[in-house]
Amino acid sequence: MKFIDFFSGIGGFHSGLERAGMECVGWCEFDKFAQASYRAMYDTTNLWFGNDVTKVKGWELPKADLWTFGFPCQDVSIAGKQKGMKEGTRSGLFYEIMRLLDECKENKPKWLVCENVKNLLSIDNGTGFLNVIGEMAERGYSIEWKVYNSKDYGVPQNRERVYIVGYYGERCSRELLPIRRENQSTIDQIGNLTENKGFGGNPQSGRVYSVSGVSPTINTCGGGNLEVKVLIKNATKTGYLEAKVGDGIDLAYPDSETRRGRVQPQQSNTLTTSDNLGVLVDDESIRIRKLTPKEYWRLQGFSDEQFEKAAAINSNSQLYKQAGNAVTVNVVEEIGKHIMKIENEVKK
Template sequence: MEYTICELFAGVGGFRVGFEKSSLDWKTVWANQWEPSKKVQYAFECYKHHFQASGGIDEFSNIDIAQVPANHIPNHTVLVGGFPCQDYSVASTGAKGIQGKKGVLWWEIERILEAKRPPFVLLENVDRLLKSPATQRGRDFGIIINCLGKLGYSVEWRVINAAEYGFQQRRRRTFIFAVHNSTNYYKELGKQDVYEELQHSGFFSSIFNVENFPQEFINSIDIEEKYKLDTLKISDSFKFDFKNSGIYRNGVIYTVETIPKNLLTEHQITLQDVLEKYVDEKYILSDEDLEKWTYMKGPKAIERTSKEGHKYMFREGGIAFPDPIDKPARTMLTSEASKNRSTHVVSDIATGKLRLLTPLECERINGFPDNWTDTGMTESFRYFCMGNALVVNLIEHMARKLHEIIEKEKLKQEYNDDYNKEIATTQITEQ
C-alpha cells in the first residue's frame, strides 16, 4: 500500500500542504480544481505554480469534475477534498430511478469512490452540513453516510474548531473520515466497542482528544433496518439529530456531543502571533472609513418592512472592534476583502492605528506558508481563497495519523505475503 493521494476540489492546495508538511512520503497522483464561471482560474494556477515546480504530481486537472471519466483518475490510497455544502436531495422519475441530483459535487465524489474504491477517504465541509436542510434536519448528511455505507465504507466524523486545539482561527468545520471495510484498520477497529471508538481509539478521537462522556449519551439509528440503505427513502423521510461527533458501521449511525480536550499544544496561537510588524499604509483605516466601520461593527435596531407590508425591528448585536489580538482570529469568510461587518480589523502593532489584515496574515491564519497565494492573482481573490480554505494545521495532524495507519497496513500485508509464501513452500516440500 502506497502513500498516494487524489485531491478533489483542491483550491490552493490546503490538504496537500498539510499532508506534505506531515511527511515527505505522501505523493499526490492527481488533483482537480475548477472554479465555475471564472474566466481566470486563479486558484488552479496557484496550485500548479507550487506543485508543478516541485515535480511532485503527474497530472493537474482544470475542468469540471463531472467531465472527468473515473478511469482517467489514477488509483490512490487516500481521496481528499473540501466539497461545497449543497442540497443533496434526490428524486424518483419512473423507470429512470434516482435522479434530480442538486448536490452535484457530492455525487461526483460518490461516482469516483464507486469506481476507484480507495482504502481511505478524508473530506471537509461546513459545520452546518450535519443540520441541513432546515426543513428536514440531518437529511443531507444521512444521504452522504448512506452512500458511503453502500460502497462498503465505515464512517467517522467530527466537527472541529481549530482554535480549541491551540490553533490560530476559530473555524468550525465538519471532517469526515471513511475507511473501507476490507482494510486491516477497519478489522482491528471493529474489535472495539462504539464507546471506545468515540471516546479514545477512533481516527479523530485519537488525535483530537475529548472529555470523558457517559456511554448512555450516545444516540443511534439503524438505517439499514429502517431504510434498507435506500437513498431515495433516506432523501424522502430521514431525519436525525446529528451531534458533533459520530460513527457509522454495520448499518447503524451512532452520535454524541463531545467537548474538546486540547493535548496537542501547550501554547494557544493567537492573532498577535501571525500579525506582521510593518504593513503598507493602504491597510490603515482612514478617518472617514472609521465612522463606517464603527457603525457596521456596532449593535443595531432598525425598523424594516416585510414583503407583506408589516413593520418589524431588525436587531444585530455588536462585534468586538477592533478584534482582540490576544485570542485566535474569528472565522475568516470569503468577503474578507470587502468593507463588511465580518471583516477583521486589528490595532497595528507598530503604529497602534486600526487596519485591515494583509493577505499574508490571512494565509498565516489558515496555516499556509507566507505569500502562498502571491502567484499573480488579484489581492481580492487572495482574500477569497483564504476565506474558502481550511486550517492546514489540522490536516497535518490527520495526515500523520493516516501515515501511521497505512504503515501498519503495509506491515500486515507484508506479514501475510511472507506467511502465504512459507505455507506454499512447506506444501511443495511435503509433496
C-alpha cells in the first residue's frame, strides 16, 4: 500500500506506516524546521512534496491507497483557545483535505487516517466532530473512530488521541480500527516546583514525576522550563544519570546540567527550588531533571537514530516542539498493520 503524509510534521505517520509495511509516495508540511527534520530522517528524493496544503491541487497528487492527516489541533485542544472546527482557523485546515478529495475525483484514496486531540469529540458541543465525520461521509467514506492512549502501545506516555479512519466504497465488513489495548500503568506525580507553578500559563511546568510511572502528555513546548520533569534517586555526581521510565524508556542526561535546590520539610508534597531551573533536591543523591529532547522523541516512539539526524540540524526548542506535535509512531504502526491485514483479506 502507498500513502501520502499530509501535515506530516516529523513523520510519525511515515515511520509507523512504514513499519507496518506501507510505502510513502508524498508528503506535505508547512513548517520549515519540521521539513528539515523530515528530509534528514527519510529518503525524500523521489517523493511528491507540497509545502502549503492550501496551494496544492488534487490533480497534482500521486496515486495513493491511503492519506494521513493529523491536522493542526490548536483550535480544538484544551490548551488552546478552542475556536472550534471552522474554516479559516488552523484546525479548519481539515477542509483543505476535503477540497483535495473533491479535486481528485476518481483518484480518491481508498483509506483515510486522521488524528487529533481527544477534545475534538466534544468541541462546540460535539458539532465540530460531527462536521468532521460528516464531511468524510459525504465523500463516500465509511467512518470509524476510537481513542487510543500511547501508554498502551509500548511507550510510557499518557497521551490520548482520537483516530478516525475512512474506507471508500462499499462498506467494509471488518472493523476499520484495531481493538484497543490496555496498560494499567499510571502517572505518578510526586511534587510541584512551587516557584514555577503556572509558569508560562502551563500548570504542568512545575510538576515533578517519578520515573517509575508514566509520563504525562508531552506538549509542544519549545523549552523555557515547560518540559516534563522527573525525580531521580541515587544520582551520581559525574557522568550520566540513567533510569528507566514506565515500560523501559531509557533516560540519560549529563550531570553538568544540575542546579541546586532544597526540600521544605513542612511541605511534604511540594518541592521548592532555589532558582527557576532548580534540579538538585535535598542532597546529591536526589535530583530533579527536565526530560531531554531525545527522551521526548523516545516517548513518541522515534528511534535514537532518527533523533540524532534531526538534532544535527535543529535547536533543542524545535526538537521539543516537533516531538510534542507528532503522532505516536507505535499507535500508527498498530493501525497500519490492521489496515494491511484487511487489505490482504480482501485480495484473497
